Amino acid sequence: MRVKCVICDEIESIENDTLVAKRLRNRPIHTYMCDSCHERIAKKTQKRIATGNFKLYRSRTEEDEW
Numbered sequence: 001m002r003v004k005c006v007i008c009d010e011i012e013s014i015e016n017d018t019l020v021a022k023r024l025r026n027r028p029i030h031t032y033m034c035d036s037c038h039e040r041i042a043k044k045t046q047k048r049i050a051t052g053n054f055k056l057y058r059s060r061t062e063e064d065e066w
C-alpha cells in the first residue's frame with residue numbers, strides 16, 4: 001500500500017502485511033511518518049529532554065504517593 005508522510009509529503013510504499021500497514025488500515029486517520037522524519041522528531045524530543053524543557057507526565061499513583 002502507498003502511504004504519504006505527513007511532514008514532508010513523501011509517498012512511500014510499504015508492505016501490506018507490516019504492522020504499520022495494518023494500523024493504517026484500521027485507522028485511516030492515523031498519520032504516517034517516513035523514517036527520516038521519524039528520526040528527526042525523535043532526536044528533537046531527546047534534545048528537549050536533555051535540556052530539561054520537556055516535561056514528562058508522571059503517573060497518577062506516583063503523584064499521590066508524594
Ligand SMILES: [Zn+2]
Pocket residue numbers: 005006007008009010033034035036037038
Ligand atoms: Zn517525511
